[in-house]
Amino acid sequence: xxxxxxxxxxxxxxxxxxxxxxxxxxxxxxxxxxxxxxxxxxxxxxxxxxxxxxxxxxxxxxxxxxxxxxxxxxxxxxxxxxxxxxxxxxxxxxxxxxxxxxxxxxxxxxxxxxxxxxxxxxxxxxxxxxxxxxxxxxxxxxxxxxxxxxxxxxxxxxxxxxxxxxxxxxxxxxxxxxxxxxxxxxxxxxxxxxxxxxxxxxxxxxxxxxxxxxxxxxxxxxxxxxxxxxxxxxxxxxxxxxxxxxxxxxxxxxxxxxxxxxxxxxxxxxxxxxxxxxxxxxxxxxxxxxxxxxxxxxxxxxxxxxxxxxxxxxxxxxxx
Amino acid sequence: xxxxxxxxxxxxxxxxxxxxxxxxxxxxxxxxxxxxxxxxxxxxxxxxxxxxxxxxxxxxxxxxxxxxxxxxxxxxxxxxxxxxxxxxxxxxxxxxxxxxxxxxxxxxxxxxxxxxxxxxxxxxxxxxxxxxxxxxxxxxxxxxxxxxxxxxxxxxxxxxxxxxxxxxxxxxxxxxxxxxxxxxxxxxxxxxxxxxxxxxxxxxxxxxxxxxxxxxxxxxxxxxxxxxxxxxxxxxxxxxxxxxxxxxxxxxxxxxxxxx
Numbered sequence: 092x093x094x095x096x097x098x099x100x101x102x103x104x105x106x107x108x109x110x111x112x113x114x115x116x117x118x119x120x121x122x123x124x125x126x127x128x129x130x131x132x133x134x135x136x137x138x139x140x141x142x143x144x145x146x147x148x149x150x151x152x153x154x155x156x157x158x159x160x161x162x163x164x165x166x167x168x169x170x171x172x173x174x175x176x177x178x179x180x181x182x183x184x185x186x187x188x189x190x191x192x193x194x195x196x197x198x199x200x201x202x203x204x205x206x207x208x209x210x211x212x213x214x215x216x217x218x219x220x221x222x223x224x225x226x227x228x229x230x231x232x233x234x235x236x237x238x239x240x241x242x243x244x245x246x247x248x249x250x251x252x253x254x255x256x257x258x259x260x261x262x263x264x265x266x267x268x269x270x271x272x273x274x275x276x277x278x279x280x281x282x283x284x285x286x287x288x289x290x291x292x293x294x295x296x297x298x299x300x301x302x303x304x305x306x307x308x309x310x311x312x313x314x315x316x317x318x319x320x321x322x323x324x325x326x327x328x329x330x331x332x333x334x335x336x337x338x339x340x341x342x343x344x345x346x347x348x349x350x351x352x353x354x355x356x357x358x359x360x361x362x363x364x365x366x367x368x369x370x371x372x373x374x375x376x377x378x379x380x381x382x383x384x385x386x387x388x389x390x391x392x393x394x395x396x397x398x399x400x401x402x403x404x405x406x407x408x409x410x411x
Numbered sequence: 412x413x414x415x416x417x418x419x420x421x422x423x424x425x426x427x428x429x430x431x432x433x434x435x436x437x438x439x440x441x442x443x444x445x446x447x448x449x450x451x452x453x454x455x456x457x458x459x460x461x462x463x464x465x466x467x468x469x470x471x472x473x474x475x476x477x478x479x480x481x482x483x484x485x486x487x488x489x490x491x492x493x494x495x496x497x498x499x500x501x502x503x504x505x506x507x508x509x510x511x512x513x514x515x516x517x518x519x520x521x522x523x524x525x526x527x528x529x530x531x532x533x534x535x536x537x538x539x540x541x542x543x544x545x546x547x548x549x550x551x552x553x554x555x556x557x558x559x560x561x562x563x564x565x566x567x568x569x570x571x572x573x574x575x576x577x578x579x580x581x582x583x584x585x586x587x588x589x590x591x592x593x594x595x596x597x598x599x600x601x602x603x604x605x606x607x608x609x610x611x612x613x614x615x616x617x618x619x620x621x622x623x624x625x626x627x628x629x630x631x632x633x634x635x636x637x638x639x640x641x642x643x644x645x646x647x648x649x650x651x652x653x654x655x656x657x658x659x660x661x662x663x664x665x666x667x668x669x670x671x
Contacts, residue, residue, distance in 0.1 A: 104573055158553065158570075158579065160542055184538070186555050186572060193506075193542025202505045202633035205537040213637055222642060223430070230435070231638035238633065243539070274551040275581035283575035295670050319670060331447065331592045337557075337571055344536055352670045354661075361424075363533075369645065373668055375661055381650070388645050391664050395653020403658040411662075411671060 094178040094217055094240075097123040098149070100163065100191055101130040101140055102183060108132075108139040110291070111183040113251035115244055116143035118210055119181060120254060122217065127177065128259065129167055131159055137258045144254040149264035160190025161273045165266035167191075168198035171239050179217050179240035181210075192243050194272075201238035206343075208248040216240070226366040246291070247347050247370065283338075290322040290339070295352045298324035298341055298368070302357020302378055302397050306334040311401045312356055318408045324348065326358045342367035357397040360385030377401065412463035412561065414456040415523040416490065417513050417544070418449040420474045420481030421534045435636040436503055437534065443474060445481035448529035450488070450596035452589045455559060456527050457489045457597070463561065466524070467491035471516045473501060473509060479612055486607035487599030493612045494519055500617055503629035506535070510543030511627060515620035517548065519613075525566065526586045530555055545586035552586040553579045557593050 097119040101112045112128075119126045120143075128140045133150035140148060151166040170176045180195070182188035184206065196203045207219035211231065218233035219242050234240050290296065297319065299312035309329070316323040324346075325339040341348055342364040353371035358364060360376070360383055368374070369388045376389035377397050386392040393400055420443035431438045456468040470485050470493035477497045486493060494516045501512065517526055526548075531538035545552035555571040566585050570577045599607070617624060625631060651657055665671045 158577075160552070160554075164546075186570075189538045190542050190552075190554055193510075193539035194546045196507050196539065197510070197543050197546035200507075202507050203537065203539055204634060205506070205539065218637060226642050227644075228430070229638075229640045229642045230430075230636050231640070232634050232636050234633060235635050236633045243537075270549060271582075272546065272549055272551055275553055275579055275585070277577045278580050279578035280572075281575040281577070319665070327591075333592045333595065337555075337590050337592060344531060344533075344538075352665065352668055363424075373664075374645075374648070375664060377661075381652075386650050387647075389650065390648035391660060392648060392650035393653050393657045393661065394650060395657055399655070400653055400658055400661075403655075404661055407658055407662050408665075408671065 094123050096125040096127065096177040098127050098129050098167070098177040098180045099145065100180065100182040100188060101128045101132065101136050102185060102187060103132045103136055106135055108136050109183065110251060111185065111244070111246040112140070113143045114247065114249040115181045115183065116140060116145055117252045118249045120144040122210060129163065129264065131163065134261050137261050141256045141259040142253050143251065144256055145259045146256070148259045148261045150261050151264050151266060156277050157273065158190065158275050158277060159187050160194050161269055162266045163191045164194030164198055165269060166264045167195055169267060170264060171199055176239060179242060181242050181244050184243045184245045188243060192241055196241055199239045201236065201241060202234065203241040203243060204232050204234070205243040207242050207244045210242065217242070222366055224362050226369055227362070245347055247349050287316065287320065288322050290324055290341070290346050290348060293322035294350055295319045295321035296324050296341070296348050296350045297321045297354045297356065298326065298358060299329065299356045300326035300358030301328040302359065303329070304398065308398070309334055311405065314405050315354070315401065318405065326361070326364050355385050356401055358385055359383040360388065412460055412466040412524045413469065413522055414459055414466070415469050415471055415517050415520050415526045416449070416452045416456045416485070417526065417528040418453065418470050418472050418481060418485055419446045419532045420444065420472060420478050421446045421532060424533055430639060434503065435639065443478045443480050445484040446529065446533050448531065448533050448591050449485070451591050451594055452527040452529055453485045453488050453490060454594045454596040455589050458594065459525070459559065459561060469493065469520045471513055471520065472496070473512050475502065477614060482612060483607045484599065486610045487603040488597055489603060492610055495612055495614045496617065496620065497614055498616045500624040500628045503632060504627050505632045505634060506537040506539050507543055508627040508631045510540045510547060512617065512620065512622060513540070514544050514547035515622055516615070517544070519615070519620060524583045525561070526584065528586065528588045530588045530590055541586055541588040548586070550584055550586050551581045553581060554588040556587050556589050559587060
């Protein structure tokens with residue numbers, strides 16, 4: 092075993108443990124003798140995380156109405172300080188995972204290895220594999236100190252596998268006084284109504300980019316997505332341009348997707364986009380520039396005008 | 412209301428990057444520009460100061476070789492002044508080292524009611540610097556802001572979440588990271604560009620900020636790249652020119668994959 096104890100920061104949405112949590116637990120089992128979980132969701136997650144190899148849940152109580160970054164980081168740092176911490180902690184590259192990692196790194200004065208897609212053993216310690224340049228190159232980074240090893244892991248890096256373990260035992264882990272840092276309060280929670288599958292879990296994703304020309308043309312992406320029971324997605328360029336919300340973004344700085352079919356309409360395939368979708372099983376690309384990098388990952392590439400191809404495709408599918 | 416915006420000056424993303432094989436870090440030759448991700452924070456700051464009816468926007472940046480190209484862009488948009496930390500000792504700094512420098516620079520500006528950042532830079536994209544700055548300054552923080560309003564000394568933020576968004580309230584001062592695309596960054600006017608040339612840029616070394624060289628740069632890093640490898644590549648697919656009927660190829664392929 093590479094390290095003796097790994098903690099995984101377990102997140103849950105609407106009472107359900109996130110897939111990324113289960114992915115990290117699966118990998119952690121391979122790497123450490125002891126896998127434990129730190130979470131704000133306590134007994135609610137004990138069964139699920141136990142089933143993926145965690146033996147203990149450290150529940151951080153008193154986080155109601157707080158953003159989790161500050162209290163979770165404080166609780167982990169307190170455990171480390173008391174000599175009860177892990178060798179490494181794995182957190183998802185999520186809104187909250189990054190908050191915790193940033194706060195924690197300052198508290199324990201340790202660097203964070205970010206955007207990790209694999210964890211490997213190097214020189215007796217854990218090292219992270221990070222794709223750069225749109226995934227064309229992998230760099231392996233290790234820590235040079237024996238401080239807490241903090242890794243931010245990208246979603247869908249590992250296939251989750253059940254261990255069949257029993258529900259984890261639950262123990263409280265407190266965070267002490269948060270001072271001014273803990274003063275932000277969540278006053279209301281809004282859930283956007285979603286129709287169709289989520290970008291994370293959809294079997295088919297239809298994504299649009301700058302090649303669509305203007306905001307209104309994104310409707311073609313939405314229409315095609317609806318016909319295929321797919322989730323609509325977007326390149327960073329059109330998210331930055333304000334055509335669609337950030338939650339649509341696929342790429343290095345957005346969501347990582349690995350659907351059965353990925354259709355890229357008017358996306359040139361900047362490296363920042365490719366890294367978020369090139370793990371898709373089948374890729375179809377429509378772009379008018381034959382030199383567009385998206386064609387280097389496409390199984391079926393159509394060199395053509397997205398404004399001509401998409402309407403015909405939509406009509407043909409409607410007619411079926 | 413005084414707002415400090417952390418901005419990064421990066422190599423033009425239109426130029427493909429490369430790793431320096433000897434140092435294993437991104438090559439940083441050539442001119443630097445304002446990271447587009449930061450233009451949203453600058454715009455947001457200008458709007459907030461405008462709404463408050465007083466105060467100013469100050470930029471804080473860390474860059475090699477006294478680079479000011481990106482700062483001038485943000486000054487031309489309307490920021491009043493800038494602090495630039497440029498020091499050879501900073502080469503190789505990781506996110507934590509960067510946050511330590513920016514936090515000290517923010518303290519040097521003093522009197523900040525609000526500190527804005529992007530959610531992540533376009534070239535490093537660790538996405539943890541905003542929280543690190545907040546922790547170093549013992550301030551509350553809200554990341555991934557879609558909308559920011561200030562009422563008296565209370566900050567109200569709509570924070571992006573997986574399911575939608577949270578309404579978050581925090582006392583000021585606070586650190587907030589701004590999601591790209593939530594405001595329309597203004598184009599610098601000709602007048603703004605001319606004015607930017609004479610706006611003050613306070614260039615400092617780490618010693619001026621009381622930072623020990625051993626805590627930043629290569630020395631303070633705590634991580635080391637041990638291997639650079641070619642990633643797996645996909646097999647080349649079928650690429651065809653649209654002849655007006657190419658949509659049928661897509662329909663066939665989708666049928667073959669049982670997607671329809």
